[in-house]
Amino acid sequence: MEIGTLEQKHPGTYTFNEVLRLRKSCRGFLETPVPDDMITSVLEDAQLAPSNCNTQPWETHIVSGDKLKELSEAILRVNKAERFTPDFSFDTDEYHDRYKERYFNLGKTMYEAFDVKRDDKEGRKEVSDLNYKFFNAPHLAIPFMPSFGDNVRVGGDIGMYGQTFLLSLTAHGLAGIPQTALGFFAGTIKEILNVPSEFKMLFGISFGYGDPNAAGNSFKLGRDPISNNVTFHQ
Numbered sequence: 001m002e003i004g005t006l007e008q009k010h011p012g013t014y015t016f017n018e019v020l021r022l023r024k025s026c027r028g029f030l031e032t033p034v035p036d037d038m039i040t041s042v043l044e045d046a047q048l049a050p051s052n053c054n055t056q057p058w059e060t061h062i063v064s065g066d067k068l069k070e071l072s073e074a075i076l077r078v079n080k081a082e083r084f085t086p087d088f089s090f091d092t093d094e095y096h097d098r099y100k101e102r103y104f105n106l107g108k109t110m111y112e113a114f115d116v117k118r119d120d121k122e123g124r125k126e127v128s129d130l131n132y133k134f135f136n137a138p139h140l141a142i143p144f145m146p147s148f149g150d151n152v153r154v155g156g157d158i159g160m161y162g163q164t165f166l167l168s169l170t171a172h173g174l175a176g177i178p179q180t181a182l183g184f185f186a187g188t189i190k191e192i193l194n195v196p197s198e199f200k201m202l203f204g205i206s207f208g209y210g211d212p213n214a215a216g217n218s219f220k221l222g223r224d225p226i227s228n229n230v231t232f233h234q
């Protein structure tokens with residue numbers, strides 16, 4: 001089962017096992033907007049995410065329509081000018097060993113899907129810029145977070161919220177993608193959405209109906225066997 005065949009079952013009838021295995025990051029959306037009541041239903045699901053001390057530290061903004069277009073244009077502009085305003089550092093050079101291997105494998109798989117060669121800098125940039133067009137998604141969710149201490153725990157809470165949101169999208173027959181790439185422009189995004197600067201941004205989630213024919217949806221990333229990640233003690 002892939003994105004695009006999801007509507008063959010009535011949304012809401014997937015088993016947990018199916019939802020987990022159907023979810024994947026969607027890199028190509030149809031323009032069709034998601035009905036408001038369905039967006040509300042996804043938000044209500046995500047609200048059930050666990051958090052440290054039940055602080056529920058997510059202040060979620062949903063951006064659609066003209067505002068989303070404005071956001072995309074602004075991000076493409078500041079990206080071109082290399083005006084980055086992230087709340088948190090991110091350096092893929094810090095990946096090492098098997099983490100680095102997995103990171104390289106993602107890049108290879110993705111650029112092959114878009115038919116971009118390794119040394120084609122311009123082509124790679126074009127693919128990367130799709131992030132800033134939200135992969136054509138009609139909606140964007142950003143769970144802004146209050147700042148507590150070193151923000152590691154609140155960041156974990158936002159991750160829990162993000163995954164619950166993504167799984168709910170799948171269960172509703174929708175698709176989404178979390179995007180750290182948007183976090184590089186946290187300052188610009190907060191300015192446009194009138195979010196006070198004391199709130200932080202880790203990632204945004206573009207969402208909508210997945211386009212089954214999009215090049216960006218033609219692959220599914222695998223996972224290592226659990227023996228590579230799990231240690232049992234007794």
Ligand SMILES: Cc1cc2nc3c(=O)[nH]c(=O)nc-3n(C[C@H](O)[C@H](O)[C@H](O)COP(=O)(O)O)c2cc1C
Nearest residue numbers: 023024025106131177178179180181182203220221
């Ligand atoms: C917090 C987070 C941020 C991510 N940021 C991006 C991003 O900026 N651009 C992108 O194309 N994919 C992004 N991804 C998607 C990952 O590449 C993807 O989850 C991973 O390759 C596994 O593939 P899957 O989600 O299809 O299972 C992000 C994923 C997570 C969890």
